[in-house]
Amino acid sequence: MDRVRVSFKKHVPLGLLFVTFVLLATIPFYVQPYLVILLTTIFMYIIITVSWAIFSGPTRYISLASAAFFGVGVYASAILGKTLPLPIVIAFGGLVSFILALFIGLLTLRLRGMYFIIFTFGVSELIRHSLLWWEANITGTVGRWVVVVDHTTVYYVMLIIFVMALLITYLIRRSRLGLALRSIGEYEESAAHIGINVTALKTITFAISAFFMGAAGAIMATRWTYIDPHIAFSPLFSFMPVLMAIFGGTGQIYGPVLGAAVLAYLEEILTTKFPYYYMLLFGIILIVVILFLPHGLVGLVQRWRKGGSKRQNANA
Amino acid sequence: MGGIYALIAVGLSLQYGVGRVLNISHGEFIMLGAFSTWSLYTIFGISPLVSLVICGPVMFIIGFLIHRALFQYLRGKSESIGAFADSSLLASFGLLFIIQNVALLLWKADIRGYSYLDSSVNILGAIFTANRLVALLFAVVISLAFYIFLTRTRLGKAIRAAAEDPATAQVMGVNIHRVLAICFGLGALMAGFAGPLISMMYEIQPTMGLEYTIIAIIVVVLGGLGSITGSLIGGFILGLIGSIVTYFDPGLSLIAYYVIFILLLLIRPTGIFGK
Numbered sequence: 001m002d003r004v005r006v007s008f009k010k011h012v013p014l015g016l017l018f019v020t021f022v023l024l025a026t027i028p029f030y031v032q033p034y035l036v037i038l039l040t041t042i043f044m045y046i047i048i049t050v051s052w053a054i055f056s057g058p059t060r061y062i063s064l065a066s067a068a069f070f071g072v073g074v075y076a077s078a079i080l081g082k083t084l085p086l087p088i089v090i091a092f093g094g095l096v097s098f099i100l101a102l103f104i105g106l107l108t109l110r111l112r113g114m115y116f117i118i119f120t121f122g123v124s125e126l127i128r129h130s131l132l133w134w135e136a137n138i139t140g141t142v143g144r145w146v147v148v149v150d151h152t153t154v155y156y157v158m159l160i161i162f163v164m165a166l167l168i169t170y171l172i173r174r175s176r177l178g179l180a181l182r183s184i185g186e187y188e189e190s191a192a193h194i195g196i197n198v199t200a201l202k203t204i205t206f207a208i209s210a211f212f213m214g215a216a217g218a219i220m221a222t223r224w225t226y227i228d229p230h231i232a233f234s235p236l237f238s239f240m241p242v243l244m245a246i247f248g249g250t251g252q253i254y255g256p257v258l259g260a261a262v263l264a265y266l267e268e269i270l271t272t273k274f275p276y277y278y279m280l281l282f283g284i285i286l287i288v289v290i291l292f293l294p295h296g297l298v299g300l301v302q303r304w305r306k307g308g309s310k311r312q313n314a315n316a
Numbered sequence: 317m318g319g320i321y322a323l324i325a326v327g328l329s330l331q332y333g334v335g336r337v338l339n340i341s342h343g344e345f346i347m348l349g350a351f352s353t354w355s356l357y358t359i360f361g362i363s364p365l366v367s368l369v370i371c372g373p374v375m376f377i378i379g380f381l382i383h384r385a386l387f388q389y390l391r392g393k394s395e396s397i398g399a400f401a402d403s404s405l406l407a408s409f410g411l412l413f414i415i416q417n418v419a420l421l422l423w424k425a426d427i428r429g430y431s432y433l434d435s436s437v438n439i440l441g442a443i444f445t446a447n448r449l450v451a452l453l454f455a456v457v458i459s460l461a462f463y464i465f466l467t468r469t470r471l472g473k474a475i476r477a478a479a480e481d482p483a484t485a486q487v488m489g490v491n492i493h494r495v496l497a498i499c500f501g502l503g504a505l506m507a508g509f510a511g512p513l514i515s516m517m518y519e520i521q522p523t524m525g526l527e528y529t530i531i532a533i534i535v536v537v538l539g540g541l542g543s544i545t546g547s548l549i550g551g552f553i554l555g556l557i558g559s560i561v562t563y564f565d566p567g568l569s570l571i572a573y574y575v576i577f578i579l580l581l582l583i584r585p586t587g588i589f590g591k
Contacts, residue, residue: 062402073481107582113340114401114541118533119581125530126574235526246406276421283413290407291389304576 002150008049024159028152036155042264044220045244047261049161050165052241054172055205057250058181062117064238065104068124068211069097073217075131076284078227079148090218100209105203112188121223121238126234144226146221152160156308159218165212172205182207193198247289249296258297317453318555320510324528325535325547326459327506334479334499334540336397337387337404339538341411342532345375345504347419349511350520353426353439364432368454372508375483382411383497391496412525419522426571429519451513452560458509459548462502475499527570541584 028036048066056063073093080089108119122201135142172178180201191200221227241260248259266285270278293300323345331339352374353367360557387404394400432447466472478495480576486492514528535554539546553571561572 062405111581113398113495114332115537115581116340117402117405118537119578122530122574122577122581126571129571129574133571137565137567152524240404243409277417279413280417280421283410283417286410286413287386287407290403290410291386294393294403 021163025156028155033151037151038153038265040151040158041268042261043155043162043218045240045264045267046257046260047158047162047165047216048213048237049241049244049248049256050162050169051209051216053061053245053250053256054165054169054209054212055202056209056242057245057256058173058178059184059202059205060185061112061202063120063206064117064235064242065101065120065124065210066213066233066241067233067237068104068120069101069213070217070220070237071124071127071229074101074221074224074227074232076214077135077218077221078144078146081222086149086219087089088220090161092269094211094215095220097210099211099215101207102203105206106199110199121235122207124233124238125235128229128235130240131229131233141227142247146225146227148225149219149222151223152183154219154223158216161212161215161219166253166257168208168212172208173253175252177201177205189303203211226287241269243289247285247296247297248295249300252298255296255298262297318552318559319452319459320513320551321531321535321555321558322459322509322548322551323455323506323513325539325551326462326544327503327510328529328532329536329539329541329544330475330506331503332536333544334475335383336391336401336497336532337383337500338401339411339500339503340405340408340529341404341415341525342408342503342507343527343529344412344415344419345379345507345520345525346511346514346528347520347525347570348415350515350524351419351423351428351510351511351522353512353515354430354520355423357430357432364516365450365454368512371512372505374506375508375511376501376528378501380497380501382504383500384493387500388497405562412529416525418521423522425522427519427521430442430515432516436551445517445518447516451516454513458506460504462506463544463548465562471495471498518524531573533582534573537577538580 012170024039046068052063052066055061060311073096076093076096077089079090084092086211104123106118108116108123111119132142145316147246172181180191183194183196184198184202188198216231221232224231244260244263245256246259247263248257263285267282270281274281289296295302297306324342328339329343331337331342349367349371353364354371356362356367357364368558386407390403390407391400394403465492466475474485474490474495475498477488477490478499482492482496483494510528532553535550536547536556539548539550554576557572557576558569561569
């Protein structure tokens with residue numbers, strides 16, 4: 001009886017996951033194009049948030065460089081999209097971000113706390129302003145056109161990157177790397193002391209998380225058709241993942257996914273219904289979440305579950 | 317420009333050095349000050365120098381209340397001071413969005429400007445516009461007054477004690493929450509002073525805040541996090557560098573700031589005057 005229950009418990013989430021995946025994979029066949037495009041945008045945010053959480057979740061280093069990695073992917077796609085096939089362009093976008101992150105990582109991961117936060121922000125702003133200056137003064141044209149890809153393809157590519165990002169997150173969490181990262185987050189000195197190569201692990205994880213952001217940027221560029229440094233490197237792409245991950249809660253894998261999905265959907269509704277109040281409402285949500293939901297939606301779910309099980313115990 | 321940079325950096329330095337709030341919305345208070353001055357000048361014809369005296373205290377009250385309502389609660393709930401620094405940083409991003417968008421609704425997204433005291437003055441062969449000289453004079457006077465306040469008065473002493481060690485300061489009879497709120501208010505006060513001065517010299521728009529926040533952060537890091545004197549001197553240094561770069565290519569000044577900032581963090585993250 002007990003064994004049946006255990007295996008049942010084990011298989012239900014897996015089955016649920018499979019059904020969800022099949023549903024998502026077949027969705028373009030029976031819904032309107034608008035919904036597919038909406039889902040694509042939501043997936044873009046989920047990918048950025050999940051990959052942000054790969055590094056920043058366990059180590060508690062808050063990175064504000066997501067916009068840099070995303071933007072580099074966007075630009076890679078804009079430059080190479082005309083000559084190379086799509087899968088190579090996307091892989092290349094990811095790879096360039098990966099290398100950029102390795103470089104930033106090696107430079108900065110000595111910095112901690114506040115210094116790390118403002119440094120990562122500074123780097124992504126530096127890239128944005130330099131590109132802007134370059135386009136305005138050297139090439140003389142601000143912005144570029146990107147080769148258009150039909151929206152179903154964009155959707156599938158996003159879905160594939162999303163699944164890959166999720167899979168990597170899961171594997172890292174299960175592995176010794178994940179454990180090492182968590183111990184860095186708990187207490188870095190002692191982690192270094194018991195023989196963890198702190199800098200190497202942080203750098204490589206930072207780069208892995210950047211890879212997915214770059215790939216997402218590369219495919220997203222094809223949907224925007226026109227890009228310039230303000231769009232590609234918008235600081236919002238740095239703030240959003242932090243907010244979404246904290247909103248969802250970084251303790252569980254599904255936290256960032258949930259947070260990003262809810263907020264990205266909310267953004268879509270707010271921008272269409274209240275274009276002028278959207279950012280205002282966003283600021284209010286941000287403050288309310290920080291004040292009242294420090295562990296995010298996941299914390300809320302867990303509290304609710306705990307409350308439920310307590311009640312069960314009381315009944316028994 | 318150096319004087320203004322020093323002014324806004326001291327404000328930020330006070331908020332971070334004492335209160336551990338890296339206030340990303342600092343520039344928004346500057347923007348509010350600048351726009352209030354613009355409105356008062358164009359609608360009622362009130363001199364920017366009068367607005368300066370009005371804006372500062374109003375910002376102080378707003379800052380004081382924000383700290384009481386928001387950051388004090390956050391501080392009480394945070395497990396450690398590091399966790400508080402992170403969550404207050406994010407909360408101040410929220411403030412940034414709120415203030416900026418309220419301003420966008422009030423004043424629209426247009427670039428505004430007015431001319432005030434824009435005759436040129438010749439000092440020892442160098443030509444300045446009068447408003448720049450007035451702004452510099454005010455910035456220096458305010459900075460000095462503030463420095464004296466911090467070193468010579470009882471409240472200033474309490475603030476410095478709270479910056480050194482909040483827990484011990486509290487044991488010694490400092491009402492820590494009041495002092496922290498006052499510090500945050502004083503930071504906003506500095507922004508409220510800087511706003512009108514900036515509006516006299518430059519064109520303003522509701523999205524200008526972040527740029528000044530970033531400049532303030534760079535200056536604070538340049539002078540050493542938490543060091544008020546460092547921020548004062550750092551402000552003048554960065555202002556000087558900015559003027560030199562602007563002379564060659566105005567578009568490059570922000571880039572130069574970022575480069576300085578990044579190099580500084582890599583080579584000497586504690587700043588010039590840091591411990």
